[in-house]
Amino acid sequence: MLVPIDLHNHSCLSPCGDDDFTPSLLAVEAMEQGIEILALTDHNCARNLPAFAEACELCCILPLFGLEVTTSEEVHVLTLFPKLEDALEFGSFVEFLLSPIKNDRRLFGRQLVVNLEGEVQEEVETMLAFATSLPFSDVVEEALSRDALVIPAHIDRFANSALANLGFLPDLPYSALEAIHPPVHADTHDLVVLTGSDAHTLEQVGRRTCSLEMHDCSYESLKNALAKRNEVSYRS
Ligand SMILES: [Zn+2]
C-alpha cells in the first residue's frame, strides 16, 4: 500500500514558526489532507511533542516524534523517534548543547510550549534555531545509537544543508534523505529521497508530501520500506 507521509514540520515552538501554529492544528490539518504518518520536528527542542502525541492520537495519525537538529556546521538533520520518551530525552540532550544565547523575540519570534488546547505553558528563552556544539557526524551517530531515523534535511537547499555547508554528503548510515525538489543532482548513496512540507505556518502543511510503498501503516514498516529502498511518489 502507498502511505502518505510528511516527516518535516514545525510548530509555534520554533522561532520561525507562527505563534498560532500549534501541534494540534498541525495534526488536524494533516489529517484533513490524508497524511497517515506525521512528524513534528521543531528546531533543537522536543517540548511540544507531548501535545503533538495527544493530538495525533485523537486524529488517528501515526506520529513520529522529531527534532530538526542544527549541527555545529549549521547543517539541519531530522531525527525521528517512534517513542515520545526517547525523543524527549534526546531533546534535553540537544538543548544542553545549544549556546546560552537569549532569543530576541522581536527579531526571530516567540518560542511557545503549548498543550493540546493550544494554551501557552511556557516560553523558551534560549535561542533554539542556532547551532549546537555537535558536529554533523556526531549528531547522526548519537541519534542512530538511540534508534532514531536519521534524515539529512533539504539536501538541495543552498543553506543549512549537508551539500551546501559540508560540500558533500558524508558516507554514513542515514535512514533516508530529504530534498525540496527531488530528484537531486548529487550522489544520494542509493537512499530513498523523501520530501517534507517543512511547514512553519498552517497554510504550509501538506505543501510537499510523498507516499511510500509500505506493508502497512506502522513504524516498523516505514523503517523496513526505507531500508529496502521502496518506491516513493511525490505529491506537491
Ligand atoms: Zn531546516
Ligand SMILES: [Zn+2]
Ligand atoms: Zn525545518
